[in-house]
Amino acid sequence: MASSIENNNEKLTLKSSDGEEFLVEKHVALQSTLLQNMLDSDCSSADVIPLPKIDARTLALVLGYCKKHADASSSKQGELNSFDSEFLKDMDMGALFNLVLAANFMEIKGLLDIAAQKIADTIKDKPHQEVREIFHVENDYTPEEEAAVREENRWAFEGFP
């Protein structure tokens, strides 16, 4: 991603929250609606675009995703699908949330969709106690309140502890 052999006009520089700079080809950057809007509004590509909420590790992943999707032709949808599922495989929750937040900030719809789906798949069919543990959600209900919530949606808890 950081190669600078080609004409600089066709590239722009992104800066992560921890100060690392990434040289990105324009067509790759266009995968992000945020960057697309910045380029459309005459933001000089010579400037360094700071992304204060995205660390270098996450940004590298995001740009890897963008590059793959920008370079693949539309006829290779199957290949992209398998890339997408490999891309998130074995990713820990912290990294996954960083990715979903970055995709949301940079407005990369495809990446946001697959990352949200991956998080949802983790919740799916699991008892709520387990979901609380995975996501470190603190239960602030009193036992009475919890019983009331359960009663309110009794049908949904059938078959769950």
Next chain:
Amino acid sequence: MCDSTSDIISHVPGNILDKILMCLSLKDAVRTSILSRKWRYAWAKLPQLEFDSTLYYDDSTLYNDDSTLYNDDSKATHTKLMMIIYQVMLLHRGPIMKFTLNVYGLESCSEIDLLILFVSSNDIQDFFLRITHGELYKLPSSLYSCLQLRHLRLHSCMLKPPPEFEGFTRLISLDLFHVVIADDVLSSLISNCPLLEDLTFLSFTSLHSLEVVGPNLKSVRCYGHFRSICFTNTSRLATVKICLNKRRRDLFFSEEETSNSVMLLENVPVIESLELDYCYVKGIAASGVPTRLPTTLNNLKDITLNYICFGERDEVSVLICLIRSSPNLEKITINAFPCATSAIPIDLDFSEVLGCSDVSLNQLRKVIMTNVSGTKPELEFIKFLLAKSPMLDEMLICLESESVADELWIVKELTRLRRASPQAEMNVSGIIYDDSSLVDA
């Protein structure tokens, strides 16, 4: 930055949380209410409500003999489902853009009219309804006031718009499965949805004729006993699939009745994928097949013809005309029908076509032929394809012959044929092999 030990999920921006919740089934989404106070009504603000099979049972009970679903009597099931739906509707707040009612065991009833009335006042954009129990469900008039609809999918119900209905002006996709509708109503519904891109229609009741008018239509899939389907103003159509008759027996309609079918090929200049059955092909043939179509189908990449009989001259001539008019074909699939007439081989002269230099199959990569019984016209056609396609990667032939000896004879014949493509692989499957294993001839 997120580390793996803090509660991140409860603090993501609202739009991300909604997105995650919308990836869950309604049941799983509702169950998140118990995680913490913050989550209690998070699901209730979602702009979609999908009542589907995940509502009532999970996968484990579906196949379980003890499943309450099959032990309950149908009345009790219906009542229980309606109770769940009411509970959810009462807790839900905010707009509903997408509404699905597709639950096994729900019966046609007037309460469903009320649900539709409720969502119709909510600027609904995406509506899916399937009621398979009880009397045929007649859609209430409130449905026709949902003018924001973009996607409409209906199963097993009756569609009878009031005379003053002027169409769904924003509708993009329309799927009708086993929907009872008059054919003129269907035709005018299609033409009154000017933005319509995708149309799917499946019905086994006989309908007279369908007129498809749609300047924005990209895909039409139509399975049903129509006497004719004619296409007008469909210059953007990329995918067409038509099956008029599921099984080849006696012709469902006389050739005269299907003659309007020819309109199709003249009104689809950018077609990419075309699938037709013998019945529609007969219709095209009945009005006279030119050697070549007036417009070349430059975008057509994929042709599938179903239940075609190589013993019938008219069907084969449509096939050849299509191939001749589509220079960029990449894939041809023919599901042949070993019809009675093939016992008396009609002498089809493929050699005439074979000799023609105006047929080019320079892009053809894959050919699939099933139910091949080894008649002369079939073998001539295969010979023709092999000789004309220098880029062919694979030809798959599934035999339908009576004996092992017949099969061996066909395989022997096939191996003799010259191939223009050096890398072409010929795979033959038949009764002497396992269904799963394909043997290189």
